[in-house]
Amino acid sequence: xxxxxxxxxxxxxxxxxxxxxxxxxxxxxxxxxxxxxxxxxxxxxxxxxxxxxxxxxxxxxxxxxxxxxxxxxxxxxxxxxxxxxxxxxxxxxxxxxxxxxxxxxxxxxxxxxxxxxxxxxxxxxxxxxxxxxxxxxxxxxxxxxxxxxxxxxxxxxxxxxxxxxxxxxxxxxxxxxxxxxxxxxxxxxxxxxxxxxxxxxxxxxxxxxxxxxxxxxxxxxxxxxxxxxxxxxxxxxxxxxxxxxxxxxxxxxxxxxxxxxxxxxxxxxxxxxxxxxxxxxxxxxxxxxxxxxxxxxxxxxxxxxxxxxxxxxxxxxxxxxxxxxxxxxxxxxxxxxxxxxxxxxxxxxxxxxxxxxxxxxxxxxxxxxxxxxxxxxxxxxxxxxxxxxxxxxxxxxxxxxxxxxxxxxxxxxxxxxxxxxxxxxxxxxxxxxxxxxxxxxxxxxxxxxxxxxxxxxxxxxxxxxxxxxxxxxxxxxxxxxxxxxxxxxxxxxxxxxxxxxxxxxxxxxxxxxxxxxxxxxxxxxxxxxxxxx
Numbered sequence: 292x293x294x295x296x297x298x299x300x301x302x303x304x305x306x307x308x309x310x311x312x313x314x315x316x317x318x319x320x321x322x323x324x325x326x327x328x329x330x331x332x333x334x335x336x337x338x339x340x341x342x343x344x345x346x347x348x349x350x351x352x353x354x355x356x357x358x359x360x361x362x363x364x365x366x367x368x369x370x371x372x373x374x375x376x377x378x379x380x381x382x383x384x385x386x387x388x389x390x391x392x393x394x395x396x397x398x399x400x401x402x403x404x405x406x407x408x409x410x411x412x413x414x415x416x417x418x419x420x421x422x423x424x425x426x427x428x429x430x431x432x433x434x435x436x437x438x439x440x441x442x443x444x445x446x447x448x449x450x451x452x453x454x455x456x457x458x459x460x461x462x463x464x465x466x467x468x469x470x471x472x473x474x475x476x477x478x479x480x481x482x483x484x485x486x487x488x489x490x491x492x493x494x495x496x497x498x499x500x501x502x503x504x505x506x507x508x509x510x511x512x513x514x515x516x517x518x519x520x521x522x523x524x525x526x527x528x529x530x531x532x533x534x535x536x537x538x539x540x541x542x543x544x545x546x547x548x549x550x551x552x553x554x555x556x557x558x559x560x561x562x563x564x565x566x567x568x569x570x571x572x573x574x575x576x577x578x579x580x581x582x583x584x585x586x587x588x589x590x591x592x593x594x595x596x597x598x599x600x601x602x603x604x605x606x607x608x609x610x611x612x613x614x615x616x617x618x619x620x621x622x623x624x625x626x627x628x629x630x631x632x633x634x635x636x637x638x639x640x641x642x643x644x645x646x647x648x649x650x651x652x653x654x655x656x657x658x659x660x661x662x663x664x665x666x667x668x669x670x671x672x673x674x675x676x677x678x679x680x681x682x683x684x685x686x687x688x689x690x691x692x693x694x695x696x697x698x699x700x701x702x703x704x705x706x707x708x709x710x711x712x713x714x715x716x717x718x719x720x721x722x723x724x725x726x727x728x729x730x731x732x733x734x735x736x737x738x739x740x741x742x743x744x745x746x747x748x749x750x751x752x753x754x755x756x757x758x759x760x761x762x763x764x765x766x767x768x769x770x771x772x773x774x775x776x777x778x779x780x781x782x783x784x785x786x787x788x789x790x791x792x793x794x795x796x797x798x799x800x801x802x803x804x805x806x807x808x809x810x811x812x813x814x815x816x817x818x819x820x821x822x823x824x
Contacts, residue, residue: 293337295332298311299311300346301347302739304747304748304760312324313332314346320765321762344773345773346762346772347770348747348748349769349770350373350723352377352705353703353705354382354706355382355706356382356707356708357378358386358387362412367432372790372794373794376798376816378435379436379511379705381440381476382440382511383480385482389419395414397598400678404641404712406711419475436819439503441499442486442489445490447467449487451487451597452490455495464495464499468499469506477755478510483513484513484516485513486592490592493527497535508538509538510528510537510539514527514541517551518548518629519629521554521558525544526561539570540753541573542574546558551689552689562701575705578693578729579718580687581638581687582685582687583715584685585680586670586674589683591619594614602679603678616671637683637684637685639651641713644677647681655669682711694730694736698736702745703745704745714784718782721782721791728780754819767800772797773793799816
């Protein structure tokens with residue numbers, strides 16, 4: 292054996308009671324599990340005494356925005372230190388493959404607030420397969436799976452126009468999705484409050500989902516509303532995927548804004564009814580109340596038609612800017628989920644231009660009050676001067692909804708972690724220890740065994756991974772050793788880049804990525820590509 296972890300409390304990912312055992316690793320896989328008192332103890336070149344530590348499968352982040360961070364930052368302690376051994380990229384319908392030269396230029400501008408402008412990245416890929424090959428060739432901190440981004444596919448085939456796709460364009464989108472699935476994508480994502488993906492009607496989405504279903508993948512929508520009409524938006528996705536015969540995974544599934552306070556039971560009743568009727572549904576959440584996105588995402592969709600340069604032109608025009616303001620503040624823009632915007636809930640978390648750093652950490656309302664002007668004047672100036680690159684925290688969540696949804700039988704964990712900005716959301720650095728420490732140990736919302744199952748075997752099952760997500764002989768040695776009594780998120784809204792405590796060891800393929808609480812120089816991560824059911 293290469294390594295034996297002795298005297299560890301095995302929390303194996305099934306949700307059943309933990310037990311004490313020695314776990315032996317050889318050639319990157321779990322070779323033997325010897326329960327306490329059942330026979331001779333395995334030996335190895337290295338023995339790690341884990342007395343007092345729990346051993347679990349590596350955590351799977353079902354909603355990550357590390358598409359460029361994995362290439363930019365080999366350390367990637369933001370995720371590795373949490374015990375994350377696999378991230379799912381390509382989220383919310385916007386990412387960097389498949390693209391042509393025009394689409395790549397446009398998508399880089401569109402999601403600068405999520406991933407930076409990419410000026411430090413050599414974009415030497417265009418297809419999904421080439422992007423995954425690049426991850427493998429470079430070597431990355433943690434494993435990565437990829438969702439085909441439907442908004443990028445529409446950008447590629449149709450452009451930024453708010454119209455139905457032609458027959459030829461529809462065929463091209465089907466082809467792009469099929470090629471991406473054949474090259475290893477695990478499914479398709481959408482961002483249906485982001486342009487241009489939001490311009491797709493249900494019939495168009497259903498046709499693409501049928502392609503995904505042929506390859507046994509899943510559809511992961513950021514659906515059309517998390518505010519006014521949220522329940523109807525969830526129902527729309529359930530019905531759409533059932534019609535298409537495609538598995539459904541609901542991204543950052545929550546019920547936000549004042550209109551949805553206390554309405555998590557309505558969502559769960561909808562899902563339970565569909566599940567009981569045979570639907571294949573799962574969801575992910577992060578254990579925090581504020582959301583995180585870009586400031587430009589709050590605009591009405593008509594103001595975003597045509598792409599970033601068209602948006603900036605509209606913002607510079609006084610008459611059009613006044614229409615945008617009225618739509619956002621009075622009517623309720625679709626970008627803000629149909630709810631009239633409350634500027635005191637919109638906190639700037641990051642800017643692309645360092646000269647605008649004084650805005651970070653303040654709400655739009657606070658910055659406007661300091662200037663003695665209306666909030667829209669402040670927001671408009673920031674959008675223009677930062678060229679749409681500003682990220683925000685949106686304080687519109689409800690703790691009771693968060694707690695109830697995380698207990699559901701198809702729940703998994705996802706950080707939705709945006710790593711850009713001077714003051715990112717603490718979920719990027721704290722989601723998984725937050726589940727273990729605050730919600731399991733301190734609040735008792737879930738037992739430790741249940742919590743680990745939500746973060747490991749359930750997402751592995753959704754991804755159809757035959758040898759990950761459990762501590763089981765023959766499975767890959769993607770493992771986390773943590774102290775159940777001390778594990779906690781270090782990140783806060785004031786200090787969001789603080790690493791967690793109580794996670795001394797993380798292994799990928801049996802190699803230490805985190806050892807004695809410190810990041811090693813090991814790059815054991817690789818692309819994880821679609822497998823047969």
